[in-house]
Amino acid sequence: MLEGYADNRDGESLHQLFDRMPSRHLVSWNTMIAFHVQVGEFRQAIEVFQRMQEKGIQPNPVTLISVLSAFACLGALAQERWIHAYIDKHGIELDENLGSSLINMYAKCGCLEGAIQAF
Incomplete structure (x- = not known):
C-alpha cells in the first residue's frame, strides 16, 4: 500500500499509513525515503533516513542510492563524504x-576528486 500511495504521489496518505504501522521493515523505510526524493523533498528524505538509523534499521544499497540522490541535490559535501565513509566503514x-550514484553525487557537487575516487 505504501508503494501505491508513493506512486500516486499521495504523500498525506503515505505518511498516515506509515505512522500507523505497528512495525516498519526496511522496504517501508526505503519507500518513504524514495518518495521524498522523487517529489523533491530532499531534507525530509534525509530526516527519514536519520529516523531509520535511530530505530536501528540498517540501510541496504537501495536505501543508500536514494540518500545519495538527496545529498547530491542538496549539494551537501560534508554529508556526502560522511555517507561515502559510512558505506566504506560498513x-x-x-x-x-x-x-x-556515488560518482553522480560528487559530480553534482563539483567535487571531481571525490567522483574520481568513487570511480
Whole structure:
C-alpha cells in the first residue's frame, strides 16, 4: 500500500499509513525515503533516513542510492563524504548502481576528486 500511495504521489496518505504501522521493515523505510526524493523533498528524505538509523534499521544499497540522490541535490559535501565513509566503514559492496550514484553525487557537487575516487 505504501508503494501505491508513493506512486500516486499521495504523500498525506503515505505518511498516515506509515505512522500507523505497528512495525516498519526496511522496504517501508526505503519507500518513504524514495518518495521524498522523487517529489523533491530532499531534507525530509534525509530526516527519514536519520529516523531509520535511530530505530536501528540498517540501510541496504537501495536505501543508500536514494540518500545519495538527496545529498547530491542538496549539494551537501560534508554529508556526502560522511555517507561515502559510512558505506566504506560498513563494508557495503559497491555494485554498478550504488557506485554510479556515488560518482553522480560528487559530480553534482563539483567535487571531481571525490567522483574520481568513487570511480
